[in-house]
Amino acid sequence: MTTGKFIYSNRLLNIETGQQLTKNKHLNFLNKDGEMNPMILSKVNNTIDDILHVEQTGQEKFYIYLPNEIEEKLPKQLLKQISKDITSSEVRVITAIVALAQFAKAKNELVYFDQINRAYFELDLSELYQMMGVGNSKGKLRTLVKEALFGLNQKKYVLIKNSSISISHLVQVHEVDGKNPNKLKITVEGCFFNFEKESYFHLPADINKKIRKFSTGRPNAQVELFIKCLYQAKHCTKNNTVEYSYDTVFKLMKLQKLVDNKNHKHIQPTIEKAFDLAKKLDLVKSIKEGKDRMGKVKYNIEFC
DNA sequence: AACCTGATCACTAGGCCTCG
DNA sequence: CGAGGCCTAGTGATCAGGTT
Numbered sequence: 001m002t003t004g005k006f007i008y009s010n011r012l013l014n015i016e017t018g019q020q021l022t023k024n025k026h027l028n029f030l031n032k033d034g035e036m037n038p039m040i041l042s043k044v045n046n047t048i049d050d051i052l053h054v055e056q057t058g059q060e061k062f063y064i065y066l067p068n069e070i071e072e073k074l075p076k077q078l079l080k081q082i083s084k085d086i087t088s089s090e091v092r093v094i095t096a097i098v099a100l101a102q103f104a105k106a107k108n109e110l111v112y113f114d115q116i117n118r119a120y121f122e123l124d125l126s127e128l129y130q131m132m133g134v135g136n137s138k139g140k141l142r143t144l145v146k147e148a149l150f151g152l153n154q155k156k157y158v159l160i161k162n163s164s165i166s167i168s169h170l171v172q173v174h175e176v177d178g179k180n181p182n183k184l185k186i187t188v189e190g191c192f193f194n195f196e197k198e199s200y201f202h203l204p205a206d207i208n209k210k211i212r213k214f215s216t217g218r219p220n221a222q223v224e225l226f227i228k229c230l231y232q233a234k235h236c237t238k239n240n241t242v243e244y245s246y247d248t249v250f251k252l253m254k255l256q257k258l259v260d261n262k263n264h265k266h267i268q269p270t271i272e273k274a275f276d277l278a279k280k281l282d283l284v285k286s287i288k289e290g291k292d293r294m295g296k297v298k299y300n301i302e303f304c
Numbered sequence: 305a306a307c308c309t310g311a312t313c314a315c316t317a318g319g320c321c322t323c324g
Numbered sequence: 325c326g327a328g329g330c331c332t333a334g335t336g337a338t339c340a341g342g343t344t
Contacts, residue, residue: 144315219315220337266337
């Protein structure tokens with residue numbers, strides 16, 4: 001299971017990078033007068049109200065991970081209460097579950113709920129450890145993987161398909177056997193398995209393992225998301241290259257966060273770390289830095 | 305505001321211990 | 325004896341507070 005490739009949905013990557021509104025052609029965030037789309041606004045507001053009143057309703061506490069356009073408009077204080085940034089463990093767990101859902105589908109072990117575009121499958125935690133690249137590893141790491149997995153139960157995302165919007169889980173996890181806590185039932189949204197209806201690209205099955213190997217120290221979620229974007233770009237390109245402006249790289253890796261935290265000098269090393277990791281993964285062959293017509297930095301990336 | 309510094313967090317790597 | 329788990333040092337990311 002450490003060789004080969006699996007399919008990854010473009011829509012899912014857009015959700016992870018907060019671009020589901022940016023990339024959607026059917027649903028405009030702003031109308032022509034520059035006002036927020038009332039349908040999106042009311043769904044988001046309802047969810048925010050739910051989160052703020054969760055103690056009264058007795059539900060489990062949860063958080064929402066918002067599209068960039070909405071996050072920019074909300075006050076920082078409110079964001080702190082209702083949202084959590086995507087973590088590198090979360091990025092890796094989502095990647096692993098996409099792969100595992102596909103393996104389950106191939107074995108006819110995926111159970112569909114067509115009407116709601118969801119499915120579930122059963123898995124043993126050991127399979128997840130393998131896909132996370134911590135198969136032969138220590139207890140502490142396994143604990144972190146488990147925490148990241150069950151953490152998905154507390155995260156909701158803005159899901160947009162064509163012109164419809166919902167705010168819901170991507171993944172839900174339940175124990176199914178009282179005697180065996182390692183046996184889990186995983187419910188996933190359509191972007192994890194419904195590739196007849198989704199556009200997609202490919203990822204290597206051992207991606208998490210390789211990333212662990214090449215990227216030491218504390219992992220950076222945005223760098224790892226950028227790597228997925230590069231795999232996507234490779235799938236789309238016709239001449240085996242892609243050109244990213246500095247601004248695109250800046251946006252994809254959400255480097256504004258570093259500026260906000262006055263970590264200005266970490267920006268360049270972060271970009272270089274991402275490019276370096278892409279090279280080590282045998283994804284990218286070379287990167288040439290140039291200037292566009294406006295004199296702004298751009299990167300010509302040649303894939304392997 | 306820009307910059308610096310130290311604390312804390314989230315890992316990796318590797319040595320060591322334990323128990324079958 | 326050896327696989328798995330525990331412990332700790334090292335590293336990079338992040339953050340908070342202080343200084344210029």
